[in-house]
Amino acid sequence: MEEFRKTIRRIIRRNVKQTKGEKQNNMKISDILTEKTPHLSFEVFPPKTDAAYEGVLKATEAIAELKPSYMSVTYGAGGGTSKNTVKIASHIKDKYNVPSLAHLTCVSSTKEEVHQVISQLKEAGIENILALRGDIPKESEFPLPNHYQYAYELIQDIKSQGDFCIGAACYPEGHVESEHKKDDIEHLKQKVDCGVDFLTTQMFFDNNILYNFLYRAREKGVMVPVIPGIMPVTNANQVKRILSMSGTNLPERFKAIVDRFGDNPKAMQQAGIAYATDQIIDLFANGINHVHVYSMNKPEVAAAIQANLSEILNK
Ligand code: FAD
Numbered sequence: 001m002e003e004f005r006k007t008i009r010r011i012i013r014r015n016v017k018q019t020k021g022e023k024q025n026n027m028k029i030s031d032i033l034t035e036k037t038p039h040l041s042f043e044v045f046p047p048k049t050d051a052a053y054e055g056v057l058k059a060t061e062a063i064a065e066l067k068p069s070y071m072s073v074t075y076g077a078g079g080g081t082s083k084n085t086v087k088i089a090s091h092i093k094d095k096y097n098v099p100s101l102a103h104l105t106c107v108s109s110t111k112e113e114v115h116q117v118i119s120q121l122k123e124a125g126i127e128n129i130l131a132l133r134g135d136i137p138k139e140s141e142f143p144l145p146n147h148y149q150y151a152y153e154l155i156q157d158i159k160s161q162g163d164f165c166i167g168a169a170c171y172p173e174g175h176v177e178s179e180h181k182k183d184d185i186e187h188l189k190q191k192v193d194c195g196v197d198f199l200t201t202q203m204f205f206d207n208n209i210l211y212n213f214l215y216r217a218r219e220k221g222v223m224v225p226v227i228p229g230i231m232p233v234t235n236a237n238q239v240k241r242i243l244s245m246s247g248t249n250l251p252e253r254f255k256a257i258v259d260r261f262g263d264n265p266k267a268m269q270q271a272g273i274a275y276a277t278d279q280i281i282d283l284f285a286n287g288i289n290h291v292h293v294y295s296m297n298k299p300e301v302a303a304a305i306q307a308n309l310s311e312i313l314n315k
Helices: 002-019 050-064 083-095 111-123 151-161 181-193 207-219 236-244 252-261 267-287 299-308
Strands: 039-043 072-073 101-107 130-134 165-170 198-201 290-293
Touching: 039 236, 050 072, 050 299, 072 207, 072 236, 083 101, 083 130, 111 151, 130 151, 130 198, 130 207, 151 165, 151 181, 181 290, 198 207, 198 290, 207 267, 252 267, 267 299
Parallel strands: 039 072, 039 290, 072 101, 101 130, 130 165, 165 198
Antiparallel strands: none
């Protein structure tokens, strides 16, 4: 019955927007996820310095021109890049008519500072927020007074401040701080119950890890849509970074590619795109309709993956 009501509300919302002649750029991701055909979305990250802003904007625009189902913009924990998240997410939505998802981390800011960002997102008409805790800062105690400790607290606050579609992170291989995957799933369930509409996964390189995670999450009652996040690894340095994030399993097939092509940037890029494409095809073939690509401000990588899947995506 509740599902039926949700569907009716969705149809009414869409019809009202169409009647008013509003653009579809401010669609909620929960609505996009009702589509039953394969879709891709892409991620960009804001510049670390003002000098780099124009370059990032150009890359963002080139990715937006591919017309993904939505684009996400990451959030630099604490100061620095964070002001640009709202700016870039608005630009994607307003200039390219592509729905945007603004990431928001909370661990390094006071609750008042986080509330201000939520107000800015509301003012900019951004309807989708990926609510994250962020990594625990090494230089200060944790949690600081008047700061958040876990993402679920941020989700509760976002929920109370507007009609946002709220996403959250999940970790098919378990979050690094969690000693036991079982606890991680229990915390995930608690987070989802606070009002999460969808989840996006950490990168993974073996799809069986995702399928196993989905089974365990569903068994524990985590029923919201889960969007797999796929990282095309296009240079050997990325591999070093991935290995430094403990817990990410690199299959032998993947390691062989890096061993063979890691010293040849063009060959590594081609092989990395092919590997990611292969993972995405397998996900679509197994009934998943939506995949998020960590395109890392690289329009050529996003475009190559989309071109590899042109018939599947009907683009
Ligand atoms: P939480 O859900 O709060 O979980 C953090 C840890 O605490 C987990 O180990 C969990 O099991 C545990 N936990 C949760 N609740 C409880 C509880 N009640 N009691 C005890 N333990 C608990 N980082 C950025 O800085 N910027 C970004 O833009 C960004 N985007 C991301 C996007 C995705 C899709 C993903 C997967 C990660 C992203 N991150 C980003 C990284 C993220 O901020 C870190 O992984 C962070 O350490 C955890 O954030 P979280 O929201 O998952 O935290």
